[in-house]
Amino acid sequence: MKTITADIAIIGSGVGGSSVAHQLAGSGAKILILERGDFLPNEPQNSDAEAVFVQSRYKTREEWQDAKGALYRPGQYYYVGGHTKFYGTAMFRFRPRDFVSTMIDGAASPSWPISYDDLAPHYAKAERLYGVRGHSGLDPTEPPRAGFPHAAIPHEPVIAALADRLRGLGLHPFPMPSAVDYGPGGACQRCGTCDAFACRYDAKGDADTRVLRPLLTHPDVRLERNAEVTRLIVDDRGQRIIAAEVQRGGAMFRVEAPLFVLSAGAINSALILLRSACEAAPEGLANRSGVVGRYLMNHHLTGMMGISPFATNDTKFPKTLSVNDFYHGLPGDADARGNVQMLGNIQGPMIRSTYPAMPRALANWLGRHSVDVLAMSEDLPNPDSRVRLTSGGQVVVDYRPGGTAAHDRFVRHVRGILRRAGFAAVLRHSFGIQAPSHQCGTVRMGNDPASSALDGMCRAHDHPNLYVVDAGFFPSSAALNPALTIAAQALRVGAHLHNTRGQDAGAAV
Numbered sequence: 001m002k003t004i005t006a007d008i009a010i011i012g013s014g015v016g017g018s019s020v021a022h023q024l025a026g027s028g029a030k031i032l033i034l035e036r037g038d039f040l041p042n043e044p045q046n047s048d049a050e051a052v053f054v055q056s057r058y059k060t061r062e063e064w065q066d067a068k069g070a071l072y073r074p075g076q077y078y079y080v081g082g083h084t085k086f087y088g089t090a091m092f093r094f095r096p097r098d099f100v101s102t103m104i105d106g107a108a109s110p111s112w113p114i115s116y117d118d119l120a121p122h123y124a125k126a127e128r129l130y131g132v133r134g135h136s137g138l139d140p141t142e143p144p145r146a147g148f149p150h151a152a153i154p155h156e157p158v159i160a161a162l163a164d165r166l167r168g169l170g171l172h173p174f175p176m177p178s179a180v181d182y183g184p185g186g187a188c189q190r191c192g193t194c195d196a197f198a199c200r201y202d203a204k205g206d207a208d209t210r211v212l213r214p215l216l217t218h219p220d221v222r223l224e225r226n227a228e229v230t231r232l233i234v235d236d237r238g239q240r241i242i243a244a245e246v247q248r249g250g251a252m253f254r255v256e257a258p259l260f261v262l263s264a265g266a267i268n269s270a271l272i273l274l275r276s277a278c279e280a281a282p283e284g285l286a287n288r289s290g291v292v293g294r295y296l297m298n299h300h301l302t303g304m305m306g307i308s309p310f311a312t313n314d315t316k317f318p319k320t321l322s323v324n325d326f327y328h329g330l331p332g333d334a335d336a337r338g339n340v341q342m343l344g345n346i347q348g349p350m351i352r353s354t355y356p357a358m359p360r361a362l363a364n365w366l367g368r369h370s371v372d373v374l375a376m377s378e379d380l381p382n383p384d385s386r387v388r389l390t391s392g393g394q395v396v397v398d399y400r401p402g403g404t405a406a407h408d409r410f411v412r413h414v415r416g417i418l419r420r421a422g423f424a425a426v427l428r429h430s431f432g433i434q435a436p437s438h439q440c441g442t443v444r445m446g447n448d449p450a451s452s453a454l455d456g457m458c459r460a461h462d463h464p465n466l467y468v469v470d471a472g473f474f475p476s477s478a479a480l481n482p483a484l485t486i487a488a489q490a491l492r493v494g495a496h497l498h499n500t501r502g503q504d505a506g507a508a509v
């Protein structure tokens with residue numbers, strides 16, 4: 001088997017992998033990034049809702065099994081840049097209270113081993129790196145911070161009118177922080193397809209466009225595409241990772257490095273660790289605690305369509321507004337809580353992809369006459385909510401959301417507000433684990449090696465030269481979009497590795 005060597009091997013080129021690579025470039029270490037996907041082709045179908053949603057053109061073809069044994073094609077995207085190629089560009093910092101333990105309807109959300117203050121400088125750097133636009137001082141839950149690197153994207157008329165109506169109801173809508181290269185001289189063409197589509201104009205602040213592609217000009221950074229890591233190999237004592245086995249087409253090759261950074265996404269990183277089980281680590285790598293693959297979370301995500309039968313919504317980029325008045329609880333019900341933000345424009349084909357029996361004309365009418373809102377609440381970690389492998393290697397996703405009743409109360413409240421804001425009807429739809437867009441928690445960090453896989457610097461308790469920097473490290477999900485927190489922690493880990501030059505990992509970088 002061919003062997004490639006590097007000083008640092010990074011597995012996965014999503015927001016975690018790209019951000020850690022950004023921080024490590026220039027350290028003198030030879031960095032090799034292994035990515036199972038290729039560059040996403042730039043083609044008209046990128047912004048064609050029929051191709052993206054009805055034909056599932058970009059989704060993986062692999063099949064996972066749900067808890068009832070049914071096979072399905074998950075909403076997973078394997079490309080350079082990972083899921084940020086399709087993300088909605090909402091780039092929120094978690095709130096200081098998200099890092100400390102809390103209860104929701106009697107169930108616990110644990111503390112993180114790090115605080116907001118640990119991440120604050122890296123949040124600021126991540127906002128610059130990904131080009132986040134926003135306006136500080138208007139979100140009532142916002143921690144003290146310097147301004148955003150770029151001015152907020154202004155509301156289009158329909159969204160401005162909604163903001164006015166929400167203010168009239170006593171709320172504090174604020175410009176949603178968003179990573180889009182918008183404005184004079186910017187790449188954004190206001191094409192109207194952004195959230196859940198890939199950007200044909202490289203205007204989205206995704207990990208490929210903003211971080212990895214510029215890095216590839218660096219002589220020490222090398223990207224291997226179509227290179228799927230099947231497992232990691234550990235030494236005979238079960239301590240140091242010595243190699244990764246990689247599959248490309250029908251062929252295998254091996255990568256050896258003194259330091260490995262795993263960032264294949266929360267579900268796939270857990271699967272790689274579980275597939276790496278061997279005599280020295282029979283439950284899989286980094287898994288003496290038994291937590292790998294467990295505590296799978298995905299946020300409670302409910303889409304709401306506010307319908308106005310006599311008005312059409314021609315907004316091109318609606319994701320300019322968010323409401324955090326209920327982030328820490330409803331009046332009289334502190335457990336029912338979360339964030340409210342605009343969704344990308346829901347179009348007819350998107351509705352038909354979920355409700356295939358709906359007549360095309362009705363779906364298109366709903367798409368034109370709706371203003372689309374997302375209510376997001378914290379999903380609580382549960383050890384029985386897990387991804388695992390059968391003895392035959394089939395991936396099983398046995399997802400058990402936590403905090404569903406509290407989310408439902410929150411959604412009913414938000415729905416009432418939308419009705420009071422003037423919508424004739426408000427339709428709702430819950431997004432499930434079939435599209436695990438906010439997957440996290442499967443390789444959790446913590447101070448106690450008996451109940452976590454990683455320490456607060458994302459280093460595996462069991463392996464000194466293994467770090468995991470995708471959303472798998474989250475001990476709790478908070479109720480805000482995850483990408484900026486993944487980026488900030490990956491930058492923090494990268495800075496640590498750069499400064500120590502891998503000494504604590506015993507790595508020769």
Ligand SMILES: Cc1cc2nc3c(=O)[nH]c(=O)nc-3n(C[C@H](O)[C@H](O)[C@H](O)COP(=O)(O)OP(=O)(O)OC[C@H]3O[C@@H](n4cnc5c(N)ncnc54)[C@H](O)[C@@H]3O)c2cc1C
Pocket residue numbers: 011012013014015016017034035036037077078079080081082083084086087088089090091092195196197227228229230263264265266268269272436437438439469470471472481482483484486
């Ligand atoms: C439609 C959609 C909209 C979203 N909108 C937002 C939003 O507005 N704001 C926000 O914050 N978040 C959003 N998210 C979530 C966000 O995109 C993810 O949380 C984030 O991108 C995850 O980053 P990651 O680095 O943890 O993992 P990933 O993005 O999954 O990256 C993992 C990478 O590893 C590669 N990989 C996987 N397995 C292997 C293997 N075995 N070998 C080698 N490579 C491998 C993958 O191809 C991928 O490139 C959205 C997600 C989706 C799908």
